[in-house]
C-alpha cells in the first residue's frame with residue numbers, strides 16, 4: 086500500500102506518529118480512505134464514534150442544528166445543555182453537570198473541584214490520590230495526574246498535590262494516605278484505557294467508596310474512555326453498584342462532536358459558583374444537540390445492552406481463537422473495550438492491521454486495544470477476529486520472544 090499524498094502533514098505540528106493513510110468518509114463501522122480502500126473500524130476514533138459513522142438518525146439532527154444555531158456562549162441559557170445534563174444525572178444517579186470540550190478539560194475541572202472542596206473545608210494544601218498507569222490528559226494539571234513518564238517528560242515541573250498508589254490495592258492506598266490530613270479526593274479510571282485496559286475490581290471500587298465516605302473524600306472516577314455505554318452499562322463503575330461524587334466524561338458522549346462533561350453528585354455539585362470556572366465553547370448548542378441525540382439514539386436502539394452482549398461475544402471469540410498461543414498473556418476488558426496483552430512490544434500491529442483493512446490501536450506498548458462503535462454487529466465482531474487473530478499469531482512467530 087503506498088501512502089496517498091494527503092497522508093502527509095508538513096504544516097500541522099508533529100504531535101502524532103500517524104499511520105500512512107487519510108480517511109475520507111464513513112458509514113456504520115466502515116471507513117474509506119482517500120484512495121477508496123475500505124476499513125473495518127474497531128477503534129471508533131479512540132472510543133469516540135459511539136454511533137459509528139454517518140448514523141442515519143444523527144446526521145439529519147446535526148444538519149438541522151447547524152442551520153439553526155452552532156454557538157451562542159454561556160451568557161445565555163442553552164436548553165439542550167439542560168436536557169443533556171438532566172439525562173446524564175438520571176442515568177448516573179448524580180445531580181449536576183459542567184460542560185466543556187474534551188477529556189482533559191473535564192478532568193481539569195474535576196481537579197479544580199477537588200481543590201476547592203478542600204479549600205472550602207479549610208485545607209490549604211489539598212492532596213489528590215491518583216493511580217499508577219493512569220492517563221488523564223495532557224494539560225499541565227492532567228499530565229501531572231497521569232502516571233506515564235513519557236507523557237510528563239519535558240514538561241516538568243509537574244504540579245504538586247498528588248499521591249500515587251497502585252490500582253486495586255486498598256491497603257496500599259490506606260498506607261500511602263496515613264498521616265496525610267490534607268487528602269481531599271481519590272481520582273482514577275474504572276478501566277484504565279491508555280494504561281493498557283486495566284480494570285479496577287468491583288470489590289476495590291466498593292472499598293474505595295466506603296473509605297471516601299468515612300474520610301470525607303470525593304470519589305472522582307474518570308470515565309472519559311470507559312463510560313457512555315461502552316462496557317454494557319451506562320457507566321463502567323455501575324457494575325460495582327456504586328456512585329461516585331464526580332465523574333468526568335468526554336469521548337463517546339456526542340458520537341464525535343467534541344464535548345466533555347463533569348457529572349457531580351450532591352457532595353460536589355455546588356462547589357463551583359459564578360466566576361470559579363468556565364469555558365467559551367463548552368456546552369454550545371451544536372455539541373449539546375449531538376449529546377442529546379446520541380443518548381436518544383442509544384436508548385432507541387438498545388445500544389448499551391448490545392455493547393455488553395456483542396462485547397462478550399467478541400472477547401470470548403478472541404479468547405478461544407488465541408487460547409494457548411505463546412506470547413498472548415491475557416484477553417481482558419468489558420463490553421466493547423477490550424485489551425489483548427502480549428508479552429512483547431507490538432506497536433507494529435497497528436500498521437499491519439491497517440494494511441489488512443482493520444483499525445485498531447496499541448496502548449501501553451504491549452496491549453492491542455479494541456474500542457469499536459457500539460453499533461458493531463456480531464458478524465462484524467467475527468470479522469475483527471478473523472482479521473486480527475492471524476495477524477497476532479504471525480507477528481508472534483516473527484518477533485522473537487523477549
Ligand SMILES: *Cc1c(COP(=O)(O)O)cnc(C)c1O
Pocket residue numbers: 187188189190192220221222223274278279307308309310311335336
Ligand atoms: C482520552 C482520555 C483523556 C483525555 O481526553 P482528551 O479529550 O484527549 O483530552 C482523559 N482520560 C481518559 C481516561 C482518557 O481515555
